[in-house]
Amino acid sequence: MHTDLVAALDIGGTKIAGALVDGDGTLRVRVQRPTPAREDSETVMAAVAEVLAELSASPLWGRVTALGIGSAGPVDAAAGTVSPVNVPAWRDFPLVERVRAATGGLPVELVCDGVAIAAAEHWMGAARGHDNALCMVVSTGVGGGLVLGGALHPGPSGNAGHIGHISVDLDGDPCPCGARGCVERIASGPNIARRALESGWLPGPDGDATAAAVAAAARAGDPVAVASFERAAQALAAGIAATATLVEIDIAVIGGGVAGAGEVLFAPLRSALRRYATLSFVQKLTVAPAVMGNDAGLVGAAAAAFAARVAADGAVSV
Known part of the structure; x- marks a missing residue:
């Protein structure tokens, strides 16, 4: 450098x-x-x-x-x-x-x-030392970037790794991008909160209906909040596994506000990933929280x- x-x-x-x-x-x-x-x-x-x-x-x-x-x-x-x-x-x-x-x-x-963000995590963060990585931001939207062969891989247009718009539910809800069942439509913060509310979750006295509030409720054992995060984790796992199968990444680094939920997100994500990343060359795929802030x-x-x-x-x- x-x-x-x-x-x-x-x-x-x-x-x-x-x-x-x-x-x-x-x-x-x-x-x-x-x-x-x-x-x-x-x-x-x-x-x-x-x-x-x-x-x-x-x-x-x-x-x-x-x-x-x-x-x-x-x-x-x-x-x-x-x-x-x-x-x-x-x-x-x-x-x-x-x-x-x-x-x-x-x-x-x-x-x-x-x-x-992928470049930052590869240079100084959680993907340092990994030659093949997917780094994601799960927040208001879901975005990402790839490191392949030890180098940043932005793609011809600079958008490679945009995992948020991989479809993981062929008959799922329409996404603003024009497709259906995108990772972002299921796993972004607003959509985690939307799903929880539609399934009967009620915000607390302060009226906070954000994904952070859903995470707090899940941490306290609310089954509807837990289910919303499990659904998000499943969508993320499906997208990560598809990416790993396509380009053989060995780590997925996840940052953004939703990642702040900690094990409320990461525990079901790791569990779901074991069900989706089944081929021999992706079974050692790991998931880690981003550290660059x-x-x-x-x-x-x-x-x-x-x-x-x-x-x-x-x-x-x-």
Whole structure:
């Protein structure tokens, strides 16, 4: 890994974060702005420009050699455009071109946020030392990224590993993506809560009806809450096992708010995985919680930028 600095952007529906990151994965400078997600495209870009301006004001900026972007998707890395579902004004928005112009022509590497998190967990987190891994975020949505053969595998468009939209229930509920029975439609936080409510679970006196509240109820033994998490775990296990069978990963790392449920999620997930990952070459597949936390997107965007620079220099990939 190079020891110079790269800049990183983590762009989502609620925040736009930026950082200067060194070759050890340390965030040397960090800034953040709220995402004006319901505003027009130029207002959103203005928030990105503010983050870049603050980063470029740092005395360390002169050492920056590249910039990585992890963006909510879908993205099109080949075209340099983004169309985040949670930022309606950005449709085929030329983010790479605009960021490159705002930074004086720095090389820019674009990946989706799930791929960025995979890069972070492989570089510094729970997938470190694993050459073949799936890293997932289970939160408001379900996303992911792949490491194959020891290197990040973003795919031609930057979206590879998007496990949330693998169909695991052929006659299941329609998903907003247009398919049916997607992992996300069953295992995301809002859908865990939705299923629990539809099955008769009642929130407590505070009215909290989130997946976190369902997890607390499951921890206390509420059978409907337990069943909702078991259903989510089954969907995740089916998607993970399918991925492992296709590309021979040996670890699945899971982060995001739903993973915060701990063994309420992980215990039934491991149990279900034993039923789905049955072929000899996937039976040793393990599942682990992510460890990189809230800055995973920034660290991963930086890792993607470092990897692109190493590849451009003709060296071994990180």
